Amino acid sequence: MAKLRFNISVSLDGYVAGPDQTLEEPLGRGGEDLHEWVVKLRTWREAHGMEGGSDGRDNEAMRDMLHNVGATIMGRGMFGGGSGPWNMDEPWRGWWGTSPPFKHSVFVITHHPREKLTFDNGTSFTFVTDGIRSAYDQAMEAAGGRDVMIGGGADVADQYLAAGLVDEMDLHVVPILLGGGSRLFADAGADMHGLELVRTTPGDGVVHLKFARGV
Amino acid sequence: MAKLRFNISVSLDGYVAGPDQTLEEPLGRGGEDLHEWVVKLRTWREAHGMEGGSDGRDNEAMRDMLHNVGATIMGRGMFGGGSGPWNMDEPWRGWWGTSPPFKHSVFVITHHPREKLTFDNGTSFTFVTDGIRSAYDQAMEAAGGRDVMIGGGADVADQYLAAGLVDEMDLHVVPILLGGGSRLFADAGADMHGLELVRTTPGDGVVHLKFARGV
Numbered sequence: 001m002a003k004l005r006f007n008i009s010v011s012l013d014g015y016v017a018g019p020d021q022t023l024e025e026p027l028g029r030g031g032e033d034l035h036e037w038v039v040k041l042r043t044w045r046e047a048h049g050m051e052g053g054s055d056g057r058d059n060e061a062m063r064d065m066l067h068n069v070g071a072t073i074m075g076r077g078m079f080g081g082g083s084g085p086w087n088m089d090e091p092w093r094g095w096w097g098t099s100p101p102f103k104h105s106v107f108v109i110t111h112h113p114r115e116k117l118t119f120d121n122g123t124s125f126t127f128v129t130d131g132i133r134s135a136y137d138q139a140m141e142a143a144g145g146r147d148v149m150i151g152g153g154a155d156v157a158d159q160y161l162a163a164g165l166v167d168e169m170d171l172h173v174v175p176i177l178l179g180g181g182s183r184l185f186a187d188a189g190a191d192m193h194g195l196e197l198v199r200t201t202p203g204d205g206v207v208h209l210k211f212a213r214g215v
Numbered sequence: 216m217a218k219l220r221f222n223i224s225v226s227l228d229g230y231v232a233g234p235d236q237t238l239e240e241p242l243g244r245g246g247e248d249l250h251e252w253v254v255k256l257r258t259w260r261e262a263h264g265m266e267g268g269s270d271g272r273d274n275e276a277m278r279d280m281l282h283n284v285g286a287t288i289m290g291r292g293m294f295g296g297g298s299g300p301w302n303m304d305e306p307w308r309g310w311w312g313t314s315p316p317f318k319h320s321v322f323v324i325t326h327h328p329r330e331k332l333t334f335d336n337g338t339s340f341t342f343v344t345d346g347i348r349s350a351y352d353q354a355m356e357a358a359g360g361r362d363v364m365i366g367g368g369a370d371v372a373d374q375y376l377a378a379g380l381v382d383e384m385d386l387h388v389v390p391i392l393l394g395g396g397s398r399l400f401a402d403a404g405a406d407m408h409g410l411e412l413v414r415t416t417p418g419d420g421v422v423h424l425k426f427a428r429g430v
Contacts, residue, residue: 010227012225012399012400013229014226014227014229014399015229018405030405175411175412176407177404177405177406177407178405179400179403179405179406180405183228184227184228184229184392185228185392188392190394191394192391202417205412209227209390
């Protein structure tokens, strides 16, 4: 059965972004360090049209995560474009440039309606204004039997976890302290909503913890 | 060279104790779950005079941590007995009963002076009122070339980390959320003070991360 999946990097002290987040530094002070292990991987570089990069266990972990994904859900912040109504005089096409790396349907959760955006490479952005459950249903439909990935941010993932809809979760524990910032799963509280640790994979400057729904 | 070492269990969301800590529930709501992996181990049970328990990688990790320790430093809370002056009319001998499991010199950091306590099994408690550096010096002297362990609580470990005195640290990441409580390294901020991840060991319901001073 198709799954709702999610992965995120978290610091030792439980932060998914550092303190003092700004438009220039959206991940806050030190927050970029959470993703150092990712951006050097071959798979990540390929997906973003770059050559080279490292192979090995982290790259395998990343490839597993990208495998069999048929649609993505993300928050407005992850798509880009502030929090107010869209300015359609100068229609902003998000952070993702002219060739977004998804190559499938992306559902953006927002309070503000907007026409669907379509790209030549198969990526489309559909703007969903009636909540996370609706985005879930639309994404599952679009994925056609493949899995749906929550692309972020952490607040969106948090809402899906709290709603008990997440089937599989990869946490990448990065051995740094951020000392403040955005907390992992602030809404979900103390409840893993049925997810259990099923695998631990030590990597290079990161540890991958895989969680799945208990059987 | 003798090292100052420290180990602690931490939740996925970066807590070392849960919310709503009381005298009856000193680890807060859900906090006991952080130590489930420990209390079932053969090594832990032996140290506390009990038979049985599980072997395997977690037990080895625990045995490594207890190995070559010549003295222990702990906070007043870990020793037990409230936070005010000692009531010597009914002299409280701490949480540790008549046969504390240390069998070496323990240095208790407190604001309130008290005579040294000595037990038949080789354990003694010395009460140190002049700060963490003094406790460090006394413990290193008593350890006679073996290592010194910070027994807790987390606030004491945090102070030693912030002072740059910790040489080796084992973090046991437990795949649960506590949703609130005492933060790992609230004082040390975003600084690992020279400690680097050197080994990751997946265990049974826990992942051991070993940190050591970079060379």
